Amino acid sequence: xxxxxxxxxxxxxxxxxxxxxxxxxxxxxxxxxxxxxxxxxxxxxxxxxxxxxxxxxxxxxxxxxxxxxxxxxxxxxxxxxxxxxxxxxxxxxxxxxxxxxxxxxxxxxxxxxxxxxxxxxxxxxxxxxxxxxxxxxxxxxxxxxxxxxxxxxxxxxxxxxxxxxxxxxxxxxxxxxxxxxxxxxxxxxxxxxxxxxxxxxxxxxxxxxxxxxxxxxxxxxxxxxxxxxxxxxxxxxxxxxxxxxxxxxxxxxxxxxxxxxxx
Amino acid sequence: xxxxxxxxxxxxxxxxxxxxxxxxxxxxxxxxxxxxxxxxxxxxxxxxxxxxxxxxxxxxxxxxxxxxxxxxxxxxxxxxxxxxxxxxxxxxxxxxxxxxxxxxxxxxxxxxxxxxxxxxxxxxxxxxxxxxxxxxxxxxxxxxxxxxxxxxxxxxxxxxxxxxxxxxxxxxxxxxxxxxxxxxxxxxxxxxxxxxxxxxxxxxxxxxxxxxxxxxxxxxxxxxxxxxxxxxxxxxxxxxxxxxxxxxxxxxxxxxxxxxxxxxxxxxxxxxxxxxxxxxxxxxxxx
Numbered sequence: 001x002x003x004x005x006x007x008x009x010x011x012x013x014x015x016x017x018x019x020x021x022x023x024x025x026x027x028x029x030x031x032x033x034x035x036x037x038x039x040x041x042x043x044x045x046x047x048x049x050x051x052x053x054x055x056x057x058x059x060x061x062x063x064x065x066x067x068x069x070x071x072x073x074x075x076x077x078x079x080x081x082x083x084x085x086x087x088x089x090x091x092x093x094x095x096x097x098x099x100x101x102x103x104x105x106x107x108x109x110x111x112x113x114x115x116x117x118x119x120x121x122x123x124x125x126x127x128x129x130x131x132x133x134x135x136x137x138x139x140x141x142x143x144x145x146x147x148x149x150x151x152x153x154x155x156x157x158x159x160x161x162x163x164x165x166x167x168x169x170x171x172x173x174x175x176x177x178x179x180x181x182x183x184x185x186x187x188x189x190x191x192x193x194x195x196x197x198x199x200x201x202x203x204x205x206x207x208x209x210x211x212x213x214x215x216x217x218x219x220x221x222x223x224x225x226x227x228x229x230x231x232x233x234x235x236x237x238x239x240x241x242x243x244x245x246x247x248x249x250x251x252x253x254x255x256x257x258x259x260x261x262x263x
Numbered sequence: 264x265x266x267x268x269x270x271x272x273x274x275x276x277x278x279x280x281x282x283x284x285x286x287x288x289x290x291x292x293x294x295x296x297x298x299x300x301x302x303x304x305x306x307x308x309x310x311x312x313x314x315x316x317x318x319x320x321x322x323x324x325x326x327x328x329x330x331x332x333x334x335x336x337x338x339x340x341x342x343x344x345x346x347x348x349x350x351x352x353x354x355x356x357x358x359x360x361x362x363x364x365x366x367x368x369x370x371x372x373x374x375x376x377x378x379x380x381x382x383x384x385x386x387x388x389x390x391x392x393x394x395x396x397x398x399x400x401x402x403x404x405x406x407x408x409x410x411x412x413x414x415x416x417x418x419x420x421x422x423x424x425x426x427x428x429x430x431x432x433x434x435x436x437x438x439x440x441x442x443x444x445x446x447x448x449x450x451x452x453x454x455x456x457x458x459x460x461x462x463x464x465x466x467x468x469x470x471x472x473x474x475x476x477x478x479x480x481x482x483x484x485x486x487x488x489x490x491x492x493x494x495x496x497x498x499x500x501x502x503x504x505x506x507x508x509x510x511x512x513x514x515x516x517x518x519x520x521x522x523x524x525x526x527x528x529x530x531x532x533x534x535x536x537x538x539x540x541x542x543x544x545x546x547x548x549x550x
Binding site: 122124132154172195 | 345347348352354356401403405409431435438439444447450451454455469471475492493499503505508512521
């Protein structure tokens with residue numbers, strides 16, 4: 001835990017880290033992938049479908065960055081287009097219809113910045129996810145496994161439980177972007193990273209996440225087994241929660257309240 | 264007279280509360296150059312015309328001037344005016360910044376909320392303030408807007424919201440980001456209660472506000488020529504190294520791509536909004 005915030009950012013971006021598909025393959029059984037947003041395209045930056053957690057069907061959705069140069073290019077470096085968010089919402093609504101819990105793996109520097117993404121309503125796509133996820137009546141657990149870049153990450157993290165890997169980061173803006181806007185100097189990213197409070201420990205102390213997952217055995221069988229056990233236990237608890245959507249509302253409703261003074 | 268202070272041109276004020284070099288004043292009446300037609304327009308003429316140039320260019324407008332333009336006279340009752348951000352992350356420079364902006368803008372936060380009547384139709388109204396850190400959304404903005412939607416559910420009122428924002432307020436880090444989810448959840452509850460929400464997007468509406476409550480309304484309107492988008496145009500140009508199409512991210516472009524219902528010039532907004540409110544009244548109890 002001695003790394004600086006910016007070292008954490010670099011660790012979170014490391015291309016050797018397990019990606020979304022690694023988690024899907026190692027935690028679940030019988031993953032069946034579903035494609036497309038039924039409106040325009042299929043976005044390879046987001047992978048989704050159904051799988052079994054132990055013996056129970058769940059909907060899994062993951063932002064996928066890829067490992068090799070070719071994969072990373074194909075996955076657009078894990079920067080989703082609006083179609084990715086629309087596909088994920090389609091699958092989440094399907095999960096709600098069939099009473100399946102939803103598990104999301106989040107790893108993105110942010111939603112894609114591009115002409116086409118703007119033309120096809122990137123902001124609207126994210127907004128719709130935030131709106132609809134708030135009242136989905138099945139349990140949602142989101143795990144930030146690497147980078148949690150702003151609205152593009154939050155669009156898969158309006159969940160009942162949000163967990164972070166020990167070296168994952170979660171931030172409203174990249175430290176480089178923050179430094180260049182505030183101090184006109186991208187080299188001050190280190191200061192920005194520390195100031196933005198983007199580490200897993202920061203997020204937990206702000207009440208933004210519930211749990212930090214150790215990376216001591218990251219990528220090993222024990223690592224995935226442990227996450228599977230935690231998911232199973234947590235889903236058991238959430239499935240019996242009769243006030244699920246009310247509690248999800250309150251979870252987000254309370255964030256930032258103590259940061260507001262009334263005078 | 265103090266009441267009218269906000270109507271006076273504040274030449275020292277630029278976007279986001281940044282101060283600029285003093286404007287040269289001639290012996291004659293002060294003028295403002297229109298960035299569209301390039302003509303110097305006498306300020307008195309601009310003020311008389313709700314800050315719209317004769318060429319149709321819409322200058323930015325302070326929140327309270329807009330409330331005066333939209334709400335029936337004397338009908339606006341402000342809510343949550345006591346809520347302010349308190350630098351929750353101890354972000355360097357944020358305290359000083361916010362103090363400077365408070366003095367310069369005469370506002371305590373980047374949104375003004377309350378109840379009002381528009382054409383005798385009662386509603387909840389929020390108007391974001393471009394002169395307060397370019398309408399950036401921090402915890403206080405999120406709390407005020409969320410509280411307003413909750414109030415609107417309680418009293419079964421429609422919500423009219425004028426957005427202007429550079430996005431989430433980075434000085435409040437993750438807590439700013441969470442306001443996107445929090446406001447969205449409040450909008451959803453209001454919508455599920457069968458109540459009307461109309462957003463009017465003004466220049467600029469971008470980032471985390473576009474990606475939350477600005478794009479979640481039943482009816483989304485925009486002012487002519489307003490920048491409406493998610494990512495900054497400069498960033499897109501730099502990262503994609505492609506020339507941006509003509510009128511990129513302007514409200515006309517966004518209308519053409521199907522993301523807003525209509526573009527409504529300022530001169531017509533009050534009539535337009537009151538008509539929409541009337542058509543959605545449907546005999547529901549209005550307290």
